[in-house]
Amino acid sequence: MPTHQSLTGASDDDLLQRMVATHAERFEAAFWAFFGAHVGPRLPPRPVMVDLGCGPGLLLRDLGERCPGAVLHGYDVTPAMIDYARQLTFETASATFALHDVVAKPLPRAAGTVHLASMSSVLHVFDEPLPTLAEIRRVLAPGGIFLLNDWVRQPLSTYLAWRRDVLKESGPDGLRRAFRLFPAQNKYTVDDWRWLLGEAGFEILAQTELRASHRIFVATPAR
Numbered sequence: 001m002p003t004h005q006s007l008t009g010a011s012d013d014d015l016l017q018r019m020v021a022t023h024a025e026r027f028e029a030a031f032w033a034f035f036g037a038h039v040g041p042r043l044p045p046r047p048v049m050v051d052l053g054c055g056p057g058l059l060l061r062d063l064g065e066r067c068p069g070a071v072l073h074g075y076d077v078t079p080a081m082i083d084y085a086r087q088l089t090f091e092t093a094s095a096t097f098a099l100h101d102v103v104a105k106p107l108p109r110a111a112g113t114v115h116l117a118s119m120s121s122v123l124h125v126f127d128e129p130l131p132t133l134a135e136i137r138r139v140l141a142p143g144g145i146f147l148l149n150d151w152v153r154q155p156l157s158t159y160l161a162w163r164r165d166v167l168k169e170s171g172p173d174g175l176r177r178a179f180r181l182f183p184a185q186n187k188y189t190v191d192d193w194r195w196l197l198g199e200a201g202f203e204i205l206a207q208t209e210l211r212a213s214h215r216i217f218v219a220t221p222a223r
């Protein structure tokens with residue numbers, strides 16, 4: 001399976017630094033307004049939350065600040081990410097981070113015990129997403145929420161312009177990286193994601209596009 005690192009040629013540390021540097025703009029006011037409208041009200045007090053491919057753990061840190069008493073679990077296959085996450089401070093929530101390959105092994109959580117499962121910019125990388133979606137469905141409690149935030153297909157010209165103008169990538173190296181990443185980050189259309197969620201037994205409760213490159217879905221196991 002290709003990883004973001006193998007596709008970009010970036011080192012683990014480069015990807016870590018990029019995730020940390022862009023976190024605040026990726027999870028800004030509009031994201032939290034959407035979360036507050038569609039996810040927060042569906043969570044019980046002291047919810048159990050898991051983030052698969054949690055990267056540096058900053059989304060879980062933010063979730064812990066918004067949901068005091070939450071029990072947070074972050075899983076990632078990259079040691080540098082887990083090392084970074086383990087140094088974060090959690091004031092009002094308890095958090096554990098584990099080195100865990102979500103594709104290779106079942107989630108280390110009992111069935112029906114998780115209130116919020118999150119995946120952000122991870123699932124598109126997996127060769128086959130359905131086993132991971134089935135595993136998320138297994139661990140979710142009745143009425144539990146799956147928050148999927150991932151890349152959606154854009155026209156090549158739009159994608160190249162975004163990498164040039166927003167990411168400030170230029171020159172032959174930048175263009176090479178953009179063409180290498182295009183098939184992975186533009187793999188699924190919005191309809192493909194909808195279809196995948198339905199195929200995996202999820203009902204979509206809400207969705208939004210806060211950036212042209214990404215779509216956010218709020219889903220729950222279908223009854």
Ligand SMILES: C[S@@+](CC[C@H](N)C(=O)[O-])C[C@H]1O[C@@H](n2cnc3c(N)ncnc32)[C@H](O)[C@@H]1O
Pocket residue numbers: 003004019023052053054055056075076077078081100101102103104119120121122125
């Ligand atoms: C683009 S980063 C996103 C990180 C984080 N979700 C965020 O939005 O800041 C993708 C993350 O998925 C992780 N990842 C990729 N394949 C994985 C796997 N099979 N199991 C667990 N984590 C994985 C990578 O190590 C990386 O941290």
